Amino acid sequence: MSTLCISELNILLVEPSALQRKIITQQLQDEHVIAIDTATSLHEALESMLRVQPDLVISALHFDDGSATELLGAMRRLPALADIPFMLISSETRKSQLEIFKQSGTIAILPKPFTRHHLGAALNATLDVLDTDPVELEHYAIESLRVLVVDDSRMARKLISRVLTNLGIEHLFEAEDGRAAIELLGRETVDLVVTDYNMPEVNGLELTEYIRHSEFYAHLPVLMVTSEANEAHLSQVAHAGVNAMTDKPFEPENVKRLLVQMLDQS
Numbered sequence: 001m002s003t004l005c006i007s008e009l010n011i012l013l014v015e016p017s018a019l020q021r022k023i024i025t026q027q028l029q030d031e032h033v034i035a036i037d038t039a040t041s042l043h044e045a046l047e048s049m050l051r052v053q054p055d056l057v058i059s060a061l062h063f064d065d066g067s068a069t070e071l072l073g074a075m076r077r078l079p080a081l082a083d084i085p086f087m088l089i090s091s092e093t094r095k096s097q098l099e100i101f102k103q104s105g106t107i108a109i110l111p112k113p114f115t116r117h118h119l120g121a122a123l124n125a126t127l128d129v130l131d132t133d134p135v136e137l138e139h140y141a142i143e144s145l146r147v148l149v150v151d152d153s154r155m156a157r158k159l160i161s162r163v164l165t166n167l168g169i170e171h172l173f174e175a176e177d178g179r180a181a182i183e184l185l186g187r188e189t190v191d192l193v194v195t196d197y198n199m200p201e202v203n204g205l206e207l208t209e210y211i212r213h214s215e216f217y218a219h220l221p222v223l224m225v226t227s228e229a230n231e232a233h234l235s236q237v238a239h240a241g242v243n244a245m246t247d248k249p250f251e252p253e254n255v256k257r258l259l260v261q262m263l264d265q266s
Helices: 018-030 042-051 068-077 095-102 116-130 154-166 178-185 204-212 231-240 252-265
Strands: 010-014 035-039 056-059 086-090 108-111 146-150 171-175 192-195 222-226 244-247
Touching: 010 018, 010 042, 018 035, 018 116, 035 042, 042 056, 042 068, 056 068, 068 086, 068 095, 086 095, 095 108, 108 116, 116 154, 116 252, 146 154, 146 178, 154 171, 154 252, 171 178, 178 192, 178 204, 192 204, 192 252, 204 222, 204 231, 222 252, 244 252
Parallel strands: 010 035, 010 056, 056 086, 086 108, 146 171, 146 192, 192 222, 222 244
Antiparallel strands: none
């Protein structure tokens, strides 16, 4: 469990609607969040973050002067803001519009309206990203594990690596797609592969198939972290021999549970 608590979080809420700001602020207060700053536009949000860096940004999708996509992009380009967890609240359901957030290390995407359970889970996921919580394994010393993270999104790799580091994993390798991962496997010894599904060159399915058909790597546990929703594709992945799958955005506690399950059974 995290040693931080929700009441210690400093949150910036970016929402142009006064009514929505009031509703969401009340819901955050119901979850015992005390420090809540607000902004109504992209520029106001960036100015606020540069003055006082929040622990989490909760944002609507559209503002008068831009969008959450532009806000997130600006944050990721600024070193002082690049690592701040980001949560989107939106009534948008189109996969094409939400995919950029799933691939950019967004901690959660909440629907409008969202439930208290949705909000609580997202806030707890933020705590898990911010705090260290080393995991204990029966068959491995966690600090000696060598993990390969494969994703074509640099920000997604960064978030996954941050979560793994918080669990006590010290040896991390990164690859931008399956082809680069295969090349790295030829040079480095790893104990676990964490991969995305949709990637150029060689995707997560093809990477898993390569691993399972290799006399050298067939034993490697594979965890797939993906926004893929196509049931046929997911069925192919399962049959290819992936050990576990979890969604993007993912809950760090769920990743921890899957890692313990996979590694202690391997």
